[in-house]
Each structure stands twice: as C-alpha cells, then as structure tokens.
Amino acid sequence: MILRELRTDEWDGLARLIFHSTNDWYEKNLNRGCFPGDDPLTCRIFPEVYEALDPGCCLVAEIDGQLAGSCFYHPRETHFALGIMNASAEFTGQGVARSLLEEVIRRAGDKPVRLVSSALNLDSYSLYTRAGFRPLAVFQDMILPEGTPLPPISKKVRPVRISDLNDLIRLEEKISGIRREKDWRYFLNDTTGVWKGVVYEDEGDITGFLFSIDHPGSRMLGPGVMRDDEAAFNLITAQLSHFAGHTPVFLVPAQETKLVSRLYQLGARNLEIHLSQVLGEAMEPAGIVMPTFMPETG
Numbered sequence: 471m472i473l474r475e476l477r478t479d480e481w482d483g484l485a486r487l488i489f490h491s492t493n494d495w496y497e498k499n500l501n502r503g504c505f506p507g508d509d510p511l512t513c514r515i516f517p518e519v520y521e522a523l524d525p526g527c528c529l530v531a532e533i534d535g536q537l538a539g540s541c542f543y544h545p546r547e548t549h550f551a552l553g554i555m556n557a558s559a560e561f562t563g564q565g566v567a568r569s570l571l572e573e574v575i576r577r578a579g580d581k582p583v584r585l586v587s588s589a590l591n592l593d594s595y596s597l598y599t600r601a602g603f604r605p606l607a608v609f610q611d612m613i614l615p616e617g618t619p620l621p622p623i624s625k626k627v628r629p630v631r632i633s634d635l636n637d638l639i640r641l642e643e644k645i646s647g648i649r650r651e652k653d654w655r656y657f658l659n660d661t662t663g664v665w666k667g668v669v670y671e672d673e674g675d676i677t678g679f680l681f682s683i684d685h686p687g688s689r690m691l692g693p694g695v696m697r698d699d700e701a702a703f704n705l706i707t708a709q710l711s712h713f714a715g716h717t718p719v720f721l722v723p724a725q726e727t728k729l730v731s732r733l734y735q736l737g738a739r740n741l742e743i744h745l746s747q748v749l750g751e752a753m754e755p756a757g758i759v760m761p762t763f764m765p766e767t768g
Contacts, residue, residue, distance in 0.1 A: 471538065471564065473573055476517065476528035480537065484530070485513040487537050491556045500590065500742070505687060512687035516542065519765055520553060523656055529573055531557075531566045539566035543574045544767040547649040549750075550578035551767040552585035555594075567597055575601065575749065582750030584648075584768065586721075586761045589743040603747040607755060609721040610730065611742040614710055616717050618737040623711060624704040630667035630679060632658045637676045638669075645695045646768065647753035653693070653767050657681050668708050670701035680705040683764050684713060691720035692762030699729035702758045706733070721761055729758065 476484060489510035496504040505513060520528060520542045531539040538561040542553030552574060557566040575583055587594050589608070614620075630638075638654050657665050664685045670678040678696030683689065691709045696702040706720060721744060722730055746761060746768075761768050 471566070471569060472532040473529055473569060474532065475526050476521075476530050476540065478521075480530070481514055481517040482511060483537055484517055484528075484540055486510040487540060487558060488513040488516055488554065488556050491558055492554075494559060495591065507686065509686075512685075515685050515687035515764065516554060520544075523652060523765060523767075529570050531561075531570055533561055533564065533566075536560075538564070539570055541567075541570040541574060542766075543577070544650075544765065545578075545581075546653075546767060547651070549582045549584050549648055549752075550574065551650075551765075552583060553766045554763065568601075571597065571601055578749075580750075582748055582752055584746065584748050584752065586744050586746050586763065586766055586768075589745045595745070598747050598749075601749065603749045606746045606748050606752055607759070608724040609744045609746065609761065610724050610740050611719050611721055611744060612733060612738045613717045613719055613741050614733075614736065614738050616715065620707050620711050620736075623708045624670070626670050626672055627668050627704050627708045628671060630658065630669050630681075634658075634669060634676060634679070638679055641676060641679070641697075642695045645697070645757035646755050646759050648768060650767050653765065666709065666712055668705055670696065670705050672701075677701045678705055678758075680709055680760060681762075682709045682712065682718065683762075684716070684718070685764075688764040689713065689716050689718040690762045690764060691718055692760045693768050694760045696758040696760075699726055699732070699758065702726070702729050702760070703732050707736070723755070723758055723760075726758055 493503045539557035541555040544551040667681040678701030680694030682691045
C-alpha cells in the first residue's frame with residue numbers, strides 16, 4: 471500500500487470511488503442510496519471544493535496501481551478536520567481506512583482532530599473510537615418532504631454579507647470553540663451560485679448564521695451556528711425556501727429538543743443519526759451547532 475496525495479488527473483476516478491463505495495454501503499445497510507441519480511461524476515464536487523479549500527490535502531491509498539481509498543483533511547487554526555473517507559470494497563481487510571486515518575492523525579500533531587460520522591455504521595464508529603476519538607454530540611439527520619408549506623421568512627433573517635466575516639468567526643468561536651476563517655471566506659467569495667448564506671440579526675447583533683449547498687452531488691444545509699433555537703428555526707426554514715423541488719438534508723443536535731419538536735410540527739422526518747467526534751480537547755457547544763458533509767471542517 472502506498473499513501474500519497476491525490477493527483478488532478480485522478481478526480482474522476484476518485485468521484486467514482488466515493489459514489490460507488492458510499493452508495494453500496496447505504497444500499498446494503500439502509501436500503502437506500504446516499505447520492506441521487508446514476509452519474510458518479512456528480513461526486514467531483516468533493517475534490518473540486520476540497521482541493522480549492524486545501525490544495526494537496528487529500529490522501530489516497532494506492533494498491534497495485536489502483537485507488538483503494540481516500541481521505542480529505544482540513545488544517546484549521548484550532549484543529550484538523552477529517553473530511554469524507556472512502557475505501558473500496560475490493561480491498562476490504564487490508565487496513566486502508568486505518569492507514570489513512572493514522573496518517574492524518576500524524577500530520578495533525580498536537581492539534582485536535584474532529585469529524586462527523588454515521589452512528590449507524592459500526593465499522594466506521596469502531597475505526598474512530600479504536601484510534602481514541604470520543605463522541606461529542608449526537609445529530610438527527612432530517613429532511614422536510616417536498617411541498618411542505620414553510621412559514622414566512624423572518625424579518626430578522628437576511629443574506630450574509632462579506633462585511634459579516636468577523637462576526638461569523640467570533641460567534642462560532644464563542645459557541646463551539648473553533649476557528650475556520652478560510653471556510654467562511656470561501657463561502658462569502660463564491661461565484662458559482664451553489665452556496666447560500668443567511669444570518670439572523672436581532673437589533674444589530676448577529677445571533678446565528680447558516681450556509682447551504684445546492685448541487686447534484688450534495689444538497690445540504692450547513693454549516694452554521696446559532697445562540698438559540700429561535701435563530702436556528704428561522705434560519706433553517708429560510709434556507710429550505712431556496713430548495714424548491716428538492717429535499718436537502720440538515721443535521722440538528724438531538725439534545726435541542728425544543729428545536730427538534732418545532733421541526734417535527736413543521737413536518738420534518740428523520741433520515742439518519744450522526745455523531746461528531748474528537749481526538750483531543752474540545753469544548754462542549756455553548757449554543758446550537760449544525761455541521762455538514764460539504765465541507766466537513768468543524
């Protein structure tokens with residue numbers, strides 16, 4: 471096995487690996503796919519976004535000249551984040567995922583390593599906890615069925631502005647104890663139109679913000695942080711109004727029972743359960759945190 475950085479000419483091959491390995495697991499274990507449609511190249515969104523954010527930060531495992539696995543990672547001011555990890559079923563039992571994880575941990579040095587992974591995948595859970603990770607929070611993956619009526623957008627919700635950058639950084643650090651300025655700058659300077667950001671502003675004070683991505687390879691709300699459930703509910707419903715004809719996934723902290731109850735009343739349904747996990751130190755959230763899988767940097 472050779473561990474090395476992903477090459478640009480391998481993006482299509484990596485997209486196929488991510489699409490097929492992920493969908494295969496979901497179909498075998500949850501009786502549904504993860505990525506919609508039948509075009510694996512929609513998963514090029516992963517190398518396209520992640521390599522734009524962090525060039526050279528995708529590790530691949532090569533066995534006999536073939537891509538056997540991959541793992542993105544994201545160095546940030548306060549931590550390393552582990553992005554999507556995939557291993558080909560063709561090389562099961564050869565320690566592909568474990569080798570990739572060990573290398574990311576080595577590169578992180580003294581910084582905490584953070585990730586979000588499915589609580590329904592016990593192989594994945596065991597991989598991380600054997601390496602010393604501990605669960606930090608439980609999230610309900612929720613969707614709102616297509617056509618569900620939404621409440622009017624609150625007057626306290628507005629589009630995010632570039633001038634909000636420092637407020638976003640300060641709010642996230644206060645709520646979750648991490649800093650990732652590069653991510654927020656990437657969203658705010660987007661020219662593709664797939665990212666949208668909104669803030670909840672109460673008497674001139676930003677008390678929450680939420681981004682989203684609308685792309686065939688990933689339709690999700692997040693990342694975002696909020697001080698309370700009022701800001702969170704209004705930001706979620708405002709973002710959902712941008713997804714006519716689609717049902718994006720959004721991750722809600724399970725312990726936020728008031729917020730979860732309001733979403734149930736709206737018609738939201740559970741799709742899956744995810745865990746945020748950390749290797750090293752991490753503060754307990756002092757508000758509401760909504761992670762995402764694109765990009766996984768929190």
